[in-house]
Amino acid sequence: MPGFIPPQLATLRPKPPAGADWIHEIKFDGYRAQAHVSADGTKVYTRSGLNWTKRFPTIAAELAGAGIDQAVIDGEIVVVVGERTDFGALQADLAAGRYDRMLFYAFDLLHLDGHDLRKVPLRERKRLLQELMQRHKLAAPVLYSEHMDDGVSMFAGAERLNWEGIVSKRADAPYRSGDRSDSWQKIKTSKRETFPIVGFVPAMGGIAALHVARRDGNKLTYVGKVGTGFTMKVSADLRRRLDALPPPKTKLFAKKHIRAVEPTLVAHVEYRDITADGYLRHPSFKGLAED
Known part of the structure; x- marks a missing residue:
């Protein structure tokens, strides 16, 4: 053997x-x-x-x-x-x-x-x-x-x-x-969906990650972090647009390293699946929903 x-x-x-x-x-x-x-x-x-x-x-x-x-x-x-x-x-x-x-x-x-x-x-x-x-x-x-x-x-x-x-x-x-x-x-196989951006992790000249939620009517449910899919240019543009947003009326989390924002920007995210905890598995940013 x-x-x-x-x-x-x-x-x-x-x-x-x-x-x-x-x-x-x-x-x-x-x-x-x-x-x-x-x-x-x-x-x-x-x-x-x-x-x-x-x-x-x-x-x-x-x-x-x-x-x-x-x-x-x-x-x-x-x-x-x-x-x-x-x-x-x-x-x-x-x-x-x-x-x-x-x-x-x-x-x-x-x-x-x-x-x-x-x-x-x-x-x-x-x-x-x-x-x-x-x-x-x-x-x-x-x-x-x-x-x-x-x-x-x-x-x-x-x-x-x-x-x-x-x-x-x-x-x-x-x-x-x-x-x-x-x-x-x-x-x-993969899935693609749009998610409101509810926060981000700042980085030098851009962002390190987005934090997103799923909208169900007027309710937002946090679904996790998206940390891939950004070029340097996209990261810098996202940072500029996120910095201009006010803080949210209601926070979905309380973590010091995450800067929470009002969920007015929406991201296209490709992901593999939803974990048992309700988070996106292997998510990747594909762009903003400009419409």
């Missing part, structure tokens, strides 16, 4: 590649994990090689009891809420020591019964993985990650179902441990 294998990583791309040379999988919103299964026991490693077996006991137990001689399986540990994986729910379950909702979606097989499979084409590795799981009757919380050959249709489904995105992989490619190459490409 090998030790921990640094995982292959995906390169961000704006749209899925076309052609029969690619397969396409769900981009899960969870913790990347590597399961090492052998007669000596089962270990579950994080993306960086930390041994988190004790944090995923139900997954480790299912793998340990399957009767597999030797295998190294690459995948993602998630919690599914509705029709999508939810990173916030996974973090909450980990913090509370709840394991009943955790799933391990296996999508690659790196080692099997003394054989290093990393030079084997991906489509063959996935076939061997599926056969292994069927032969040993693996079931929830350990599941096989299906794929599609049509990336355009799969990405459209990802947008419709509010998945994080898809991962497109060259079907004939080897596994490039520790590499971020074009043979694996991640294509993310």
Whole structure:
């Protein structure tokens, strides 16, 4: 059995590649994990090689009891809420020591019964993985990650179902441990919305971040900080316009480093999702709503 294998990583791309040379999988919103299964026991490693077996006991137990001689399986540990994986729910379950909702979606097989499979084409590795799981009757919380050959249709489904995105992989490619190459490409879905600016963090000649809220009728609900998406010119212009605004009649927060303003400017913000705490996840400023 090998030790921990640094995982292959995906390169961000704006749209899925076309052609029969690619397969396409769900981009899960969870913790990347590597399961090492052998007669000596089962270990579950994080993306960086930390041994988190004790944090995923139900997954480790299912793998340990399957009767597999030797295998190294690459995948993602998630919690599914509705029709999508939810990173916030996974973090909450980990913090509370709840394991009943955790799933391990296996999508690659790196080692099997003394054989290093990393030079084997991906489509063959996935076939061997599926056969292994069927032969040993693996079931929830350990599941096989299906794929599609049509990336355009799969990405459209990802947008419709509010998945994080898809991962497109060259079907004939080897596994490039520790590499971020074009043979694996991640294509993310995103949301865009307008939010009133309720405060900002000043910086030299501009701003360090905006603080925004969602408007529901006359009510404002704070949804967090936007700290990316500004050029120096945009940052300076925002600072000039925000400095001209009066303080708000009602503050949504009381933090000294944030300068609160009357919410008369509205920002276009692109973001991945809303966290369990109600904050924007991975937000990026895209401009002011000038209308």
